Amino acid sequence: MNAPLRGPGNNFVGQSVERLEDMRLLRGQGLFTDDVSRPGLVHAAILRSTVAHGWLRGVDSAAALALPGVVAVITAATMGAKVPAIPMRLAPLDELEPYWQPVIAADKVRYVGEPIAVVLAESAAIAEDALELLVAEIEALPPVVDTATALADGTLLFEAQGTNLAVLYTAQKGEAQAEFPGAYVRREKMDTQRHTATTMETRGLLAEWDATTEVLRIHGASKVPFASRGMLAKQMGLPETSIEMIEVDVGGGFGMRGEFYPEDFLVPFAAKHCGRPVKWIEDRREHLLACNHAREFDCDLELVCSREGDILALRGTVNGNMGAYMRANVAVAPRNVGQFLSGPYAVPNVHVEVRALLTNKTPTGTYRGPGRFEADFFRERLLDLAADDLGIDRVAFRRRNLVKMAEMPYPLATVTPPKKEEKLDSGDYVMTMDLALAELDWDAKLPLQGKLIDGRYHGLGVACFIEGGAAGPRERARVELVEDGTVAVYVGSTLVGQGLETVMTQIAADAMECSMDTIRFFHGSTTYVSEGFGSFHSRSTVMGGSAILLAIEELRQRMREAAAARLGCKAEAVRLEEGRAVAPGGGALSWAELATAGLSGDGVFHNHTHTYAYGAHACHVAVDPRSGHVEVVDYVAVEDVGRMINPLALQGQIVGAVVQGLGGVFLEHLVYDAEGQLLTGSFADYLLPTATDYRSIRAVAMGVHTGAVGPLGAKGAGEGGIIPVGGCIANAVAAAFSGKVQPMSLPLSPSRLWAMIEAAG
Amino acid sequence: MRDVAFEVNGKACRVAVEPRTTLADCLRHDLGLTGTHVACAHGVCGACTVLVDGEAVRSCLTLAVQMEGAAVTTIEGLSSEDGLSPLQAAFRKHGAVQCGFCTPGIITTMHALLTTEPHADEARVREVLSGNICRCTGYMAMVAAVLEARAAYQGAPA
Incomplete structure (x- = not known):
């Protein structure tokens, strides 16, 4: 197991320390974006397209401007000759630039919800009233809502491009398209439905332009404030140093929040335009319409196995319904579906083509476990079908094919673009599966499988996963000894509601060999460090935590040197204790006294490889064939994250992620009609899990096989809990009906499952 | 604008609000009690729940003008500066x-x-x-x- 990071003093790392941020959050003292106000505040509301696809012929704002209290109306015309577009932050390709989203519709609208105009008014209510008075003239075109229509290229979103296929990713390894004489082949079409993160706090921004100092200050930045600052600076024609992104409390991230959206330009632009602070708070309907959607993929895949049960090849095509534009991080999910289809299994030959297709729906982006949730559903379903056909127990089939420790590092398929090689780093994959089965009491429950008991069929499911983490390129931290004897820690990582302050403080206190109270933690805002890369791809702990360790190492050296100069001894002879620097002769200085020398340390942690946390889920379901309702009787999630910093916080994230995954399996569906209208615009029709839905969700988190990235040995975590849920549950449902019902499509809502049960007779 | 007088966290207060102002907006923006959060504004999610005469009430579906004479308790009223309940x-x-x-x-x-x-x-x-x-x-x-x-x-x- 893990040795203490720095002994013999502290060992906060690895302890379930109560979270620091809870003290304010539990007492209503958090500071979220809408809690920030400014004198002279102007409120923004956004007119959005009600048509999925059409030519925008003009916006009549005369009546809105006449309404008392309206300050201004901004349209594309306000921006002058060229409307800025939103660049891609992750996996950008030059050839995708034509598909970037303009920050406001100029000549064409491509999805319901696309911004057309911004109203600024003295109150939020007046701004919303004024929206009713704006008239957008739109000449409707036929909408493209599904991937089949998009592929046919009969209607094009971008006429000049001649295709709706934005990019094709190919995952390649070995010779998957070869003939495999005598082999078993199973081919299936499957799909996952459009749903998304749906954070409890909607998005919001407060922007103010200080004309005297020429500084644009923006509250509500999150996730990647430095990247967003760079994009905004370019769009606004300002130097980056003129923009301050301020991070406040964040009501949930899950990949959705903090990517660059049209409003991230429109609200700052409005503030500079009208010379007053501007606040925009998204409402829930807007959120469901305008935030990145996710997860809408369909596939046609073949799994090739030997008759003995060795996986030989995985091949086929996947279509991603990416929505109307290639925005910010839209490329991540389709790339990941290709990358993660083989998951934790040894698959010698892979050839999978993933098409990122444009449709007249809300643009997509990452949602916790992007591409991995989808890929796991497709793969784990195929594994059960193959095992059943081959007459092999599905646990034995998995045990046979999981990558073994001796095979690490194990090469995954290479995805092109960008043609970067990926390897599974470390782990005992079979161990986590066996543990999940033992925790569920699999063997004892097996006799229930397929049985009708008190009107319900019982089934068990198992699924395995890998979770990528620790995205580079680097993270930066600065630590300062403060004159009151505390240590200020600044890092470029960001808070998205994941307990970052606590985890980072644990790491810093261990390294400083001081109490957690002595650490003061500052993060995220662009005013603290010169650059930062934020919180995505489960990277904050590994990257930010490692940068903090490096910075503290430097600070402690400076402290020894400063103490030595004043105490008249050699630096290496100085002993640092909590709050004191002690010379061998007995002389000592307090940290407060040392701080007058202005001591600090900087750390930059570079990394270009990924960590792979991994694990397995097992579940027991009971299905009522009369209603299609599935009760999740028990659910166990096991994950090895290399090193646990805070086990309680980690377990909480795993349980939370499983329940989000169950929402995606049973409840959550962004439903569109044939005209491209979103039909699920409230929490009354977009259903999220509630406390009565899933009563027994258990997480077993462990730190056994450390990651190779950084001194912590931690692997990125927090997303893993959602990844295998679709495959695990669908496999259990299939097992409950002894294979006569085979879910190939999510969600497994009662009506859809009931129809499948009826069809199976 | 309408004047409404009620008690919030044990203190008497009087605010002038538009009749359409929700209790949530009144608490947050007129009285500065930002511990009450609005997450859906259509009564489904419960984030804005406050106590009105001891009963849990969705402040996004309640109008401020309905509060005349009522006693409202928010998260701030259930919290102390010293520690946690x-x-x-x-x-x-x-x-x-x-x-x-x-x-x-x-x-x-x-x-x-x-x-x-x-x-x-x-x-x-x-x-x-x-x-x-x-x-x-x-x-x-x-x-x-x-x-x-x-x-x-x-x-x-x-």
């Missing part, structure tokens, strides 16, 4: 807070439940809690926290 402390101990945005509405709702039903069992806790949406925790830790906090309400005057 037993219910809040149980949430912290069990890891029942992640992003914290839904938390004030859940604390107010569970406080109302345990005040009137200090012996509520797990099924009852889940039933009442199901009126509040949390996107982070999956509820398991919350249920454990509420069950543990019952002890602090048992024997106290309802």
Whole structure:
């Protein structure tokens, strides 16, 4: 197991320390974006397209401007000759630039919800009233809502491009398209439905332009404030140093929040335009319409196995319904579906083509476990079908094919673009599966499988996963000894509601060999460090935590040197204790006294490889064939994250992620009609899990096989809990009906499952 | 504008509001009590729950003008500067807070439940809690926290 990071003093790392941020959050003292106000505040509301696809012929704002209290109306015309577009932050390709989203519709609208105009008014209510008075003239075109229509290229979103296929990713390894004489082949079409993160706090921004100092200050930045600052600076024609992104409390991230959206330009632009602070708070309907959607993929895949049960090849095509534009991080999910289809299994030959297709729906982006949730559903379903056909127990089939420790590092398929090689780093994959089965009491429950008991069929499911983490390129931290004897820690990582302050403080206190109270933690805002890369791809702990360790190492050296100069001894002879620097002769200085020398340390942690946390889920379901309702009787999630910093916080994230995954399996569906209208615009029709839905969700988190990235040995975590849920549950449902019902499509809502049960007779 | 006089967290207050102003907006923007959060504004998620004369009420579906003469308690009124209440402390101990945005509405709702039903069992806790949406925790830790906090309400005057 893990040795203490720095002994013999502290060992906060690895302890379930109560979270620091809870003290304010539990007492209503958090500071979220809408809690920030400014004198002279102007409120923004956004007119959005009600048509999925059409030519925008003009916006009549005369009546809105006449309404008392309206300050201004901004349209594309306000921006002058060229409307800025939103660049891609992750996996950008030059050839995708034509598909970037303009920050406001100029000549064409491509999805319901696309911004057309911004109203600024003295109150939020007046701004919303004024929206009713704006008239957008739109000449409707036929909408493209599904991937089949998009592929046919009969209607094009971008006429000049001649295709709706934005990019094709190919995952390649070995010779998957070869003939495999005598082999078993199973081919299936499957799909996952459009749903998304749906954070409890909607998005919001407060922007103010200080004309005297020429500084644009923006509250509500999150996730990647430095990247967003760079994009905004370019769009606004300002130097980056003129923009301050301020991070406040964040009501949930899950990949959705903090990517660059049209409003991230429109609200700052409005503030500079009208010379007053501007606040925009998204409402829930807007959120469901305008935030990145996710997860809408369909596939046609073949799994090739030997008759003995060795996986030989995985091949086929996947279509991603990416929505109307290639925005910010839209490329991540389709790339990941290709990358993660083989998951934790040894698959010698892979050839999978993933098409990122444009449709007249809300643009997509990452949602916790992007591409991995989808890929796991497709793969784990195929594994059960193959095992059943081959007459092999599905646990034995998995045990046979999981990558073994001796095979690490194990090469995954290479995805092109960008043609970067990926390897599974470390782990005992079979161990986590066996543990999940033992925790569920699999063997004892097996006799229930397929049985009708008190009107319900019982089934068990198992699924395995890998979770990528620790995205580079680097993270930066600065630590300062403060004159009151505390240590200020600044890092470029960001808070998205994941307990970052606590985890980072644990790491810093261990390294400083001081109490957690002595650490003061500052993060995220662009005013603290010169650059930062934020919180995505489960990277904050590994990257930010490692940068903090490096910075503290430097600070402690400076402290020894400063103490030595004043105490008249050699630096290496100085002993640092909590709050004191002690010379061998007995002389000592307090940290407060040392701080007058202005001591600090900087750390930059570079990394270009990924960590792979991994694990397995097992579940027991009971299905009522009369209603299609599935009760999740028990659910166990096991994950090895290399090193646990805070086990309680980690377990909480795993349980939370499983329940989000169950929402995606049973409840959550962004439903569109044939005209491209979103039909699920409230929490009354977009259903999220509630406390009565899933009563027994258990997480077993462990730190056994450390990651190779950084001194912590931690692997990125927090997303893993959602990844295998679709495959695990669908496999259990299939097992409950002894294979006569085979879910190939999510969600497994009662009506859809009931129809499948009826069809199976 | 209409004048409305009511009590908030034990203090008398009088505000002038438009008739259409919700209690949530009045508390947050007129009275500066930003601990009450608005997450859906259509009465489904429970994030904005406050106590009106002791009953858990959705402040996004309540108009401020309806509060004439009422006693309103918000999360600020259930909190002290010194530390955490037993219910809040149980949430912290069990890891029942992640992003914290839904938390004030859940604390107010569970406080109302345990005040009137200090012996509520797990099924009852889940039933009442199901009126509040949390996107982070999956509820398991919350249920454990509420069950543990019952002890602090048992024997106290309802």
